[in-house]
Amino acid sequence: MKALVYHGPGEKSWEEKPKPEIKEPTDAIVRISKTTICGTDLHIMKGDVPTVTDGRIIGHEGVGIIEETGSAVNSFKKGDHVLISCITACGKCEYCRKAMYSHCENGGWILGNTIDGTQAEYVRIPYAETSLYPIPEGSDEDSLVMLSDILPTGFECGVLKGRVQPGDTVAIVGAGPIGMAALLTAQFFSPANIIMIDLDDNRLEAAKKFGATHTINSADGKAVEKVMQLTKNRGVDTSIEAVGVPATFELCAQIVTAGGYVANIGVHGKKVDLHLETLWSHNVTITTRLVDTETTPMLFKNVQSGKLDPSQLITHHFKLDNIIDAYETFGNAAKEKALKVILTN
Numbered sequence: 001m002k003a004l005v006y007h008g009p010g011e012k013s014w015e016e017k018p019k020p021e022i023k024e025p026t027d028a029i030v031r032i033s034k035t036t037i038c039g040t041d042l043h044i045m046k047g048d049v050p051t052v053t054d055g056r057i058i059g060h061e062g063v064g065i066i067e068e069t070g071s072a073v074n075s076f077k078k079g080d081h082v083l084i085s086c087i088t089a090c091g092k093c094e095y096c097r098k099a100m101y102s103h104c105e106n107g108g109w110i111l112g113n114t115i116d117g118t119q120a121e122y123v124r125i126p127y128a129e130t131s132l133y134p135i136p137e138g139s140d141e142d143s144l145v146m147l148s149d150i151l152p153t154g155f156e157c158g159v160l161k162g163r164v165q166p167g168d169t170v171a172i173v174g175a176g177p178i179g180m181a182a183l184l185t186a187q188f189f190s191p192a193n194i195i196m197i198d199l200d201d202n203r204l205e206a207a208k209k210f211g212a213t214h215t216i217n218s219a220d221g222k223a224v225e226k227v228m229q230l231t232k233n234r235g236v237d238t239s240i241e242a243v244g245v246p247a248t249f250e251l252c253a254q255i256v257t258a259g260g261y262v263a264n265i266g267v268h269g270k271k272v273d274l275h276l277e278t279l280w281s282h283n284v285t286i287t288t289r290l291v292d293t294e295t296t297p298m299l300f301k302n303v304q305s306g307k308l309d310p311s312q313l314i315t316h317h318f319k320l321d322n323i324i325d326a327y328e329t330f331g332n333a334a335k336e337k338a339l340k341v342i343l344t345n
Contacts, residue, residue, distance in 0.1 A: 003057040003120030004323050009047030014324055017057060020116065020124035025072035028128035030082060032345045035062035035118045035320070036145050037330045039176055040267050043244065044112075045327075048269025051113055058112040059119030060086040061148035063141045064345075073128045081135040083300075084118060084125060086111060086149040087293045091130040102290035107131070109290060119323060121345055133300065142342050143303055146181070146310035150340070151299050153265060153291040154181025154242070159189065160295075161287040162238035162263030169193040169231055172212075173252055174242035175203035176333065177340050178265055180210055180313055182240050185299075187211050191237075195230060197223050197251070200334045210312065218251070227255040241265060246272045259283040316341040 003017045020029055038061060044052045052058065066080040076082065088107030089096050095103040102108050107127055111117040116124065125131055135144060159182055164170055168191040172179045175198035186194060195214045196207035204215040216226045227236065235257035241249050244266025252262045253275060262284060274286075302308040316336070318326040320343045329336045 001121040002321060003116070004059065006044060006052055006056045006058050007054050010045065012045065012058075012324070012327070014321065017116075017120065019122050022068060022070050023124065024126060025070040026127050026129065027070040028066055028073055028076060028125045028132065029068040030064040030084060030123050030125055030132075031067045032062050032064045032118055032121060032123060032320070033081075034064075034141055034145050034345070035059055035343050036148075036340055037119075037323075037326060037343075038149055039178060039244070041112070041119075042331060043267045043269055046269065048267065049113065056112070057116035057120050057123075059117035060109065060111040060113070061145055062118040062123070063135060063144050063148075064123070067122065069128065075129050076132060076134070081137075081139075081141070083133040083135055083144050084111075084123070084148055085131050085133065085293045085296060087131070087291060088126050089130045089293075090127050096130075099292060099294045101292045101294065119343070121320070133296065136304070139304070140311060142314055143309070143311040144300075145342060146313060146340065147296055147299055147303065149291065150177050150181040150313070151185065151308070151310055152293045152296050154178050154183075155185035155295055155299065156291050156293075157265040157289040158182035158240040158242065158263050159186045161289050162240055162261045163285075164189045164191055164238050166190040167192045168237040169195070170238045170240065171195040171197060171227060171236040171252070171255055172240045172242055173197045173248045174266065175200065175207050176242065177313055179240070179242035180207065180339060181310075182242060182265065183207060183210050183212060184308060184310070193230070195227060195236065197227075202334065202337045203339070206339070223251055224254045231257070236260060238263060244268050246270055250275070253279060253284070253286075256282075256284055260285075262286045264288045313340045314342055315339045318343050320345040
């Protein structure tokens with residue numbers, strides 16, 4: 001089969017790899033129909049995720065069709081259309097029983113990280129019973145790709161961890177796909193104001209269409225001042241970090257109100273300064289989380305009912321074997337006006 005293979009920072013290739021085989025009775029082999037590229041994959045390509053080693057097939061999102069199942073898989077059969085969760089869960093370990101599937105003792109975020117992932121023609125899914133979701137006939141599979149990762153990530157790591165409440169003022173720093181997912185799902189809780197902060201005017205315009213009440217281009221270095229003007233020097237109830245660089249985390253800490261929440265989503269590859277000299281007396285809660293995908297079934301229902309429309313996040317389509325071009329487009333998002341790309345096998 002063909003797959004995208006990581007060969008160290010800045011090095012990747014679309015090449016022949018052996019088709020995956022069943023290793024454990026709980027495995028399933030899925031033929032990829034559609035996949036995408038995540039901001040985390042860009043972090044991997046920069047060398048920010050040292051657990052990803054030379055030769056790894058990357059990617060952790062997608063939908064596909066069951067090709068083969070292990071003897072212990074009873075809920076799925078060959079030919080079933082399935083959504084692949086970015087988190088692999090055994091369902092039995094101590095962490096899984098706490099619904100903290102991201103820390104599953106034998107799973108977690110392993111696809112495209114410590115085992116081969118979904119940016120390929122086929123993928124092996126461990127613990128298929130608890131790591132796949134059936135797709136109803138006639139579903140918009142492009143939209144469902146967004147349920148693999150970005151929608152539950154934005155919701156769980158940003159909105160839920162940030163304790164967004166009705167009437168709140170929320171700031172989301174980073175108008176990329178994850179930030180937009182947080183924007184869409186924050187509206188479940190009816191915040192009074194959602195301020196989107198980014199460097200890209202095109203993404204900020206999109207954010208207005210998706211529900212942002214205010215947008216701030218932070219290129220002039222005056223984002224803190226502008227947020228304070230909007231909030232009468234109070235700050236925001238929740239600031240959500242959706243980039244993964246030191247400057248955006250520090251910005252989130254600067255604009256949060258006393259008693260507020262700073263919810264980190266971004267993948268950080270460099271140290272970040274924590275300014276306790278200003279935060280120590282501020283009654284602020286800082287949260288971190290790796291997505292657990294515990295909310296995927298609820299989000300799935302909202303997508304199916306039309307209450308949540310992730311298709312608006314999709315800006316580009318490519319054939320899977322044009323994935324190198326897709327990376328070029330996604331990696332130059334401002335120039336290409338890109339949010340999510342869909343790769344079709």
